[in-house]
Amino acid sequence: MNLILLFDEDFIAPDRVRLHDRRLTHMLEVHKPEVGEQLRVGLLNGAIGLGRVLSLSAHEAELQVELDREPPAPLPLTLILALPRPKMLKRTLQTVATMGVKELWLINSYRVDKSYWSSPLLSEQSIREHLLLGLEQAGDTHLPEVHLRKRFKPFVEDELPAICTGKRALLAHPYNASPCPAPADEPTVLAVGPEGGFIQYEVEKMLEAGLSPIHLGPRILRVETAVPVLLAKLFPLPT
Structure with a gap:
């Protein structure tokens, strides 16, 4: 703390x-x-x-x-994350809060086990508790906003295009993708899939919504590793 x-x-x-x-x-x-x-x-x-x-x-x-x-400046980022398994969710919530993410969407995916949505870790109180731990670590005070979306298609078709409007919109995907772009302090949307990645249908729907696929190289990283690596590469170090 x-x-x-x-x-x-x-x-x-x-x-x-x-x-x-x-x-x-x-x-x-x-x-x-x-x-x-x-x-x-x-x-x-x-x-x-x-x-x-x-x-x-x-x-x-x-x-x-x-x-x-004033507390540290937030990242100009909207993070969209396929719901991780519960043990990983705790660490991920703390990590994104520590790194300055202020808007997080937890969404469903074909490879997200249905049981994950029944986890007590998704209670408002539990989410808040882990976000607070991340803020305390970082020396920050502004609590991130977390949205839960249990249905993939309605979210991607009805909400995601508006979320992406006017922003650098990126999909972390290891195949048929461009290298991760250079750091830029600009409004960004970043989508990260589950363990095993988004299936092809989901990738195509996200491309239709305006996201561009990027990769981190030939190594396949776990979500809990990929998220901080992506954030560190996409945004310049604060001065």
Whole structure:
């Protein structure tokens, strides 16, 4: 946890917060601050700054906070991802939040097992929890927006063309594709398939919606590896 995320309900005064939950546990076990020390803090969907420890016990911590800076800039990216298996979904949610993705669409595909859609990890609370972990790691505060689409064809035909309008629209696909383009700080749509990739029908529907296929070379990567590699190659490093 490189940033302690604060919520509106933590505030007991305009510049003072009280913490009782896992954030307190993390402070005690990892940061181990003394009274008077400062820690990095940020208000969810708001500014970041420093929190000075006023009091600390096994049951609660009280911090005086000053939020005076903007969080890191988001990636200008809409990420469309075939729903990963549950174990991979947890890591992927944290990774995309850490890397600055602010809009994520989880969609169905022929190779997505139907049971994945019944996973408790898709509950609003669980998704939020893993996104928060990613934000804390990155020192960010702005929570990504996640959309779930259980039907592939209606999404690709009715929603995807509008999502792609005016953007660099790319489909990560290892076959009959162009090399990954050079980094560019421009609005982008990126679609990434499931393990085994999108089937040919799905690829054709995405091409019809306006996406262009790209590849990362001859090696076939797992989704959890391909996503951060693609983001690192498609966007310039922040200054």
